[in-house]
Amino acid sequence: MIENYLESVKRQFAYYRSLGDKTFVQLTEAELFWEYSTNNNSIAIIVNHLSGNMLSRWTDFLTTDGEKEGHNRDEEFEDRIKSKAELLSKWDEGWRCLFLALDSVNDDNFEEVVYIRNMGHTVVEVINRQLAHYAYHVGQITYLSKMIKGAQWQSLSVPKGRSKEYNANKFS
Numbered sequence: 001m002i003e004n005y006l007e008s009v010k011r012q013f014a015y016y017r018s019l020g021d022k023t024f025v026q027l028t029e030a031e032l033f034w035e036y037s038t039n040n041n042s043i044a045i046i047v048n049h050l051s052g053n054m055l056s057r058w059t060d061f062l063t064t065d066g067e068k069e070g071h072n073r074d075e076e077f078e079d080r081i082k083s084k085a086e087l088l089s090k091w092d093e094g095w096r097c098l099f100l101a102l103d104s105v106n107d108d109n110f111e112e113v114v115y116i117r118n119m120g121h122t123v124v125e126v127i128n129r130q131l132a133h134y135a136y137h138v139g140q141i142t143y144l145s146k147m148i149k150g151a152q153w154q155s156l157s158v159p160k161g162r163s164k165e166y167n168a169n170k171f172s
Helices: 002-024 043-058 084-103 123-152 163-170
Strands: 113-116 119-122
Touching (some): 043 084
C-alpha cells in the first residue's frame, strides 16, 4: 500500500512538473516576466516561490521543520530571477529536492510526524498538501502562458473542441 501510494504521488508530481516544462518551451524570455498588472505575479515570480517552497519543505523534511530558519517567503514574491536560464535552474533545483525527499520515504519512516511551522503532520498529509499547492501554481503558470500566447498556445491536454478526435485516436 505504501509503495503504491508513493509511486502514485511521484507520478502526479512528475505530471505537474512536465506541464511546467512543456509550458516553458512555448515562452520567450520576456514572456516569463510578463505581469497582467502590478498586483499580479509573473511566471518567473511563481517559479521563484515554488522553488523556495520546495527547498524549504523538502530539505531534510523528515527531521527538520518544513519552514526552514533561512526561508524568506516574502522574498519569493519579489522580482529575483533575471533570465530564462536562471528560471529553469531554480525550477530544476526545487523538483530535484522534492524527488530526492520522496525517494527517502519508506516503510520505516512512513508513519513519522513531520513538522511545518511547528505543526505536526503525517507524511501523507505533507505530501498531499504540497501536491495540491504545486498543482495550484502550475495551473497559474499554464493559465498565464495561455493568456500570453493567445492563438499560438499549444494545448497541454485535449485541445478545446477536439475531444471526439482525441478519444478516437486514444482508443483506436
